[in-house]
Amino acid sequence: xxxxxxxxxxxxxxxVESIVKEYGTPLYVYNEDILRDRMHNVSxxxxxxxxxxxxxxxxxxxxxxxxxxxxxxxxADAMSTGEMMMLLKAGFPAEKIFFVSNNVGADELQFAIxxxxxxxxxxxxxxxxxxxxxxxxxxxxxxxxxxxxxHHEKVVTAGKKTKFAVAEEDIDKIFEIADKYDLKIAGxxxxxxxxxxxxxxxxxxxxxxLRIAKKFENLEFIDFGGGYGIPYHKLDDEQDFPMESxxxxxxxxxxxxxxxxxxxxxxxTEPGRYCVAESCVLLGRVHSTKQNSGVKYVGTDVGMNVLxxxxxxxxxxxxxxxxxxxxxxRDNLVEQTVTGNICESGDLLAKNRMLPExxxxxxxxxxxxxxxxxxxxxxxxxxxxxxxxxxxxxGSVKLIRRRETFDDLFRLFEV
Ligand SMILES: Cc1ncc(COP(=O)(O)O)c(C=O)c1O
Numbered sequence: 001x002x003x004x005x006x007x008x009x010x011x012x013x014x015x016v017e018s019i020v021k022e023y024g025t026p027l028y029v030y031n032e033d034i035l036r037d038r039m040h041n042v043s044x045x046x047x048x049x050x051x052x053x054x055x056x057x058x059x060x061x062x063x064x065x066x067x068x069x070x071x072x073x074x075x076a077d078a079m080s081t082g083e084m085m086m087l088l089k090a091g092f093p094a095e096k097i098f099f100v101s102n103n104v105g106a107d108e109l110q111f112a113i114x115x116x117x118x119x120x121x122x123x124x125x126x127x128x129x130x131x132x133x134x135x136x137x138x139x140x141x142x143x144x145x146x147x148x149x150x151h152h153e154k155v156v157t158a159g160k161k162t163k164f165a166v167a168e169e170d171i172d173k174i175f176e177i178a179d180k181y182d183l184k185i186a187g188x189x190x191x192x193x194x195x196x197x198x199x200x201x202x203x204x205x206x207x208x209x210l211r212i213a214k215k216f217e218n219l220e221f222i223d224f225g226g227g228y229g230i231p232y233h234k235l236d237d238e239q240d241f242p243m244e245s246x247x248x249x250x251x252x253x254x255x256x257x258x259x260x261x262x263x264x265x266x267x268x269t270e271p272g273r274y275c276v277a278e279s280c281v282l283l284g285r286v287h288s289t290k291q292n293s294g295v296k297y298v299g300t301d302v303g304m305n306v307l308x309x310x311x312x313x314x315x316x317x318x319x320x321x322x323x324x325x326x327x328x329x330r331d332n333l334v335e336q337t338v339t340g341n342i343c344e345s346g347d348l349l350a351k352n353r354m355l356p357e358x359x360x361x362x363x364x365x366x367x368x369x370x371x372x373x374x375x376x377x378x379x380x381x382x383x384x385x386x387x388x389x390x391x392x393x394x395g396s397v398k399l400i401r402r403r404e405t406f407d408d409l410f411r412l413f414e415v
Contacts, residue, residue, distance in 0.1 A: 003327045004234050004367055005320055008034065010281055012395040016363060017325045019389065019397060025285040025363070026306045028374050028388040030400070035065065035279035035370075036393075039072040042228070042271045045247055049254060049264045054098055056226050057083055059272030059371040062388055064400040066090035069275065077226075077270045080104075081111045088115065098223070100142065100189065100270070101126065102164065109133055120189045120223075122165060124173050131181025140187035140223070141166055141174055145209040165190065171215055187265075188213060191225030195273060197238075199246040202227060206250065210257040219265045226270035230277045232368050235318045235330070241274070273371035280370030282307055283322075286362040287341070296336045298358040302366060303340025304347045305380040307373050311346045319349070321356045322363040328356040338364060342381050374401075382409055 001007060010031050011019070020027060042053040055069040056077040067090050069076065075096040078084040087097050094116040101108065102122045106129060112119045113134045120140040121127040130139055144165035166174060178185050192205040206224055213222050231238035258264045284302030291297070309315035319338060321328040333354040340347045349366065358364070377385045384404030389397055 001235050001237055002330050003320055004318070005281065005322075005327050005365060010034075010391070012391050014391060014395065014397055015325050016283065016322050016365075020283055020285070020363065022397075023387050023389055023399065024403060025283055026300075026302050026386040027283045028280055028369060028386060028401075029283060030062075030065070030280045030370060030388065030390045032068070032279075032390055032393045035068055035276065036072060038278060039069055039074055039275050041243060042269065042274055043073050045243075045269055046251060046254065046267055048251055049258070050266045052266060052268045054223070054268055054270045055275050056270045056272030057087065058375060060276045060373070060375050061086050062374065062400055063090050064390060064398075065276060066092070070096075074275075075268070077272075078117075081108045084111060084115065084117055098140075098189075098268070098270075100191070106133060113137065118186070120187070124166060124170060124177060127166075127174065127177045127183075128181075131177055131183050134181075134183075136182045138184045138186045140189050140221070141185055142189050142191070143168065143171075143209065143212055145190050145192065145205040145212065168212055171212070185216060185219075187219060187221035187223060187268075188216060189223035189225065189268075189270075191270060192227060194227045195229045196227050197229040197231070197241055199242065199249065203246075203249055203253065206253050210253060213257065214261060219261075221266040221268055223268035223270065226272050226274070228271050228274040230274055230368060230371075232316050233318065234367065235320075275371075277368045277371035280368070280373060282317075282366040282369035282373060284340075284364045284366065286358050286360055286364055289358060289360060295352075296334065298336050298338045298355075298364070299341065300338060300349065300364050301341050302338075302349055302364060303342035303381070303383065304344065305342055305378045305383050306340065306386055307349065307366060307369060308376045308378070309372055310349050311344075312376075317350070317369060318367040319353065319355060320365045320367065321358055322365055323359070323361075327365075328362075330356060332356065341383075379404065379409055384409060 052075040054075040054077040058079050076087050078099050097117045099112045099117050099119045109130050120142045121130050122142045142165040144167050190209050229241050284300040286300050288299035304311040334357040335352055336355050338350040387403035388401040390400045
């Protein structure tokens with residue numbers, strides 16, 4: 001593909017130069033149509049049984065995005081008190097929120113209990129803690145299905161090498177603790193890892209998880225977790241996650257389970273990245289170019305404080321170059337290393353990448369930046385966090401988070 005931005009008319013006819021003139025760079029720009037399309041897709045993964053798709057808001061907690069998820073019929077996963085509060089503020093009723101906790105203190109569990117939010121406990125000791133706070137209550141337990149999947153070892157969250165979940169061999173202990181505190185184990189959940197393009201390991205985990213589920217009586221819900229991938233190499237024609245064939249395989253496994261279990265509990269999934277990643281292009285300005293020991297460096301204002309994924313996970317984001325408001329053709333490519341403006345040698349957006357030859361003043365448009373982009377931003381090097389705008393379905397451009405100011409950096413101090 002020569003240009004994703006042109007193919008989908010990402011900016012809906014708006015001038016990129018006018019947008020950055022008004023809102024500055026770096027700038028996260030979302031496209032409402034793409035966002036709604038992906039959110040709709042995940043709401044339809046299972047249609048034969050009662051099914052909830054919980055948007056995993058750790059991927060992106062912008063209020064406008066949360067409200068869009070609500071309007072698309074999604075439920076939501078929270079990982080912290082802050083995320084539960086964001087969801088409540090965005091208008092999610094407590095019954096649409098699932099708190100997938102990990103190593104939390106009594107205060108976080110108490111917040112969920114006080115607000116009638118369903119909690120998943122991630123270890124036997126956390127189940128004990130929950131039981132002591134909420135005798136006779138209801139909760140879920142996160143189980144390790146024994147199989148992991150993901151794009152990097154740092155995002156594989158099941159299998160043998162992970163801090164997450166309770167192992168299958170400890171299930172009897174779950175029942176003992178539940179008896180002790182008169183707890184109802186209403187549901188079980190898993191999350192095997194993030195960003196798989198091949199559904200096979202996930203389906204394998206589902207199969208194993210459903211075998212384990214039969215050890216629990218009277219389950220109200222079974223939650224399979226998230227992790228559905230998106231094509232980060234779309235300019236090289238990487239294909240989309242095969243949602244249609246995946247759905248058919250997934251449903252077959254659920255059919256078999258329901259036949260044996262005797263009824264269908266509510267089924268859930270927890271996609272984060274799939275909902276938001278492709279709906280966002282991050283715009284940065286090229287401020288310098290130079291040649292160091294034979295490497296051509298392109299210096300932008302998209303530092304690791306703005307998008308940390310490439311530095312943290314060696315993640316790939318396609319980059320398009322915009323000059324004079326037009327996407328530069330990819331017919332002639334030159335090897336370049338795109339960096340940010342942070343004082344770290346690991347501050348690399350793209351290493352040895354074939355791109356149109358960049359010039360000072362160009363705009364670097366970083367694709368697929370909507371998931372774990374702004375959510376992982378920091379003000380490292382005392383750089384205020386960027387703004388976010390939405391290209392709405394009617395073509396209008398709306399500011400959905402203002403840029404941080406220097407005063408915002410000082411606000412926690414007495415200065
Ligand atoms: C428990 C849990 N659920 C859901 C997700 C969402 O994963 P993804 O954004 O890959 O769909 C994560 C992400 O790590 C997670 O930890």
